[in-house]
Amino acid sequence: MLGMAQIIAWGGSFYVMAVLAAPVSRETGWSQQWIYGALSLAILVSGMLAPLCGRIIARTGGRTMLAASGGVLAAGLVLVGLSHSLWLFLLAWTIIGVGMAMGLYDALFATLGTLYGGMARRAITSITLISGFCTTLVWPFCALLIEWLGWRHACFAYAALLVVSVLPACLFSLPAGGGRKISLVSNTTSGKQETIAQDLFWLLCAIFTLASVIMTAISVQLITLLQSQGYTLAAALALSAILGPCQVASRVVDMAFRRGHPLWTTLFSVGLVALGLLILLLFPHLAMPGMLLYGAGNGLRAIVRGTLPLALVKPEEYAIVAGRMARPALIGQALTPLIGGWVFQHFGAQATLLLLCALALINVLFTLLLKMRLPQQRAMPEKS
Template sequence: MRTFPNLPLFTESRLIVAALGVTQIIGYGTLYYSFSPLAASMAQEFGWASDWVFGAFSASLLASGLASPWVGRWIDTFGAGRVMAFGSIGAAVALLACALAPNAISFVIGLVVIELASTLVLYSAAFALLVQIMPTIAKTSITHLTLIAGFASTIFWPVTTTLHEHLTWREVYYVFAAAHLLLCMPIHFWLARLTRNHHELALKAAMPIVKGTLPADRLHTGFFFMVSGFALLGFINAAILIHMLPILTALGLGSVSVLVGTLFGPAQVASRLFSLMSGNKLQPLSLAIISSGLMASAIAILLWSGSWLTGALAFAIVFGLGSGLSSIAQGTLPLALFGSMGYGERVGKSTAVRLVASSAAPFVFAFIMHWLGMGPSLAICVVVGLMAAVSFALIQLQLRASPP
């Protein structure tokens, strides 16, 4: 059964992706990218050092990672649309709870609830929705979605900063909670209603399915390498993005740090646009390997260039390109390797490990910077990126070793 019987599949998919794109921009912008511009004010109000505020944020990411497998099972059982609709309400309530926190303990609890809500509304759930309703074209739809959502950092870093010039961090969270209730919630409820029949048909095996390329005897090994690669990329992505402004400032680029940071989002979009314009000819595994190499190379450029502005600009662009391709791979590689059956739970498990690594990244990277300095810290990130590339390359060896 089609969601829109009178519309061609191409138009139908574009409409759904556009709607999801709006909610992903708001979701990532308010639940993730807004934290860094507001962290200093949060720390000042509660009398904390900035390291402890980022430590609280890391704890909240850890909690969301541990919850992701359960969320994946809910998505497979109840449908991604319903989970995302409920998540919109949860995100708004969580932002309000954090904004109303009377003390540091309740503030930390609020941060944890915010990141728990994020598992219900961000990429993992959105990718699963696309796989559930249109599995045969989900790869292209996921690329389209990441192309739109790539503007989240570009939009919300300056938006959050501008709002914070006139509002307290608590009042900024009030505005963000309203965005989830007034914009995201209606879209997600609409998608939940429209996709209900698709999910019921999928549960009855009446929908077409996509088969994975890994043979049955290599599924566990392939999954281990895939999860390891994404976890390593998640670590350096979180470490660099959360600390991007402090890193640039420490390198003597504080006056242009915002300019450098704003190039990250457009570069993400550019890489996804390239993937789209190429007709998605690059296989998901190739995207994962290339993204790992780009992110490692970007950090190496920054390490080598130091306070040279051109090098910093090149770093932001190359890192954004790698991060953009990584986002596509996170949604398409599990589908390509393992197929569409059980996609929600599988992606939930992968997301759990990645978020655990990401949750440790801000605190661990701050600790390493404090004790070893900027140069060794960036060098470690380069090595981690290369390790991710090796993990994905080992999957390629598994495929080549498969019997005909």
């Protein structure tokens, strides 16, 4: 139920713009830059509010906030449908950004980690497996709604879907109360540090931020990058379509190795992403295996976001730490379309791919540094 709620929540926020932007622009005459800028604004708002949401989850357990997120996202979509001026459209996406901070992956993972400690890993992996089908389900559904009802009434209809699905799913699936009230947590917290060392914290922030920036850049520019490598639009669309199944497949494989430390999942994730992008840059005719590798690595990224911090802190502290880590990653995501578009416009596709490969390799180095640092962290808990 939580996986389906995430599909609906992501579809009504982060992913809806892909099918909403064109009809909005046609009717209103607003530029695509301003329309997509509204999504960047929502992501930025989400990033700024992530630490506050983490503190609320640590105090309350997160159940009520997650349930309420559907209503906030719905209110934002209703305002989108009522927008006849650009400032109102931007305000609507600001409200959607609040709902994103309250109810998407970061908030859900923080809630599960607070409630169940180390036992949350299986739930996190299962939820990301289900929600991996988000774009496959949401984009055709939203396109059908827009074709049938028009984009304004489609927003109203999707808002109703958010209200009737997210609230009951969260209230039914999650127990009331905070993590300290769940007996399972007491069996998973022994031996963990009271707080995470600052150097580890910022290293994790860097790893998550670089991974989010690369994912956002590829999501926005992949079709254009493939076309610049000599592929037709149809071929580029076909290659892009394999990313979703690859992401889901990698999450299924991770479920089979869930007893291993999440650091190994992190190494596989950043390594596969870097290898896939390098193949695309150096061997354009091998774009399909490159996309297979990249898709598998990116599929593991969502799992790592939830499980790696969980292995390093106590469950009752997890929500606060996860909220603080989410802020730089989300801010990076918000800025990526602007910076990536500028790089592509001024330096071309090859330079853009080269920059993404460099970021991916730096992320591999950061992850190896984290691997070397972790044994020292465990050996010196009194200095944390």
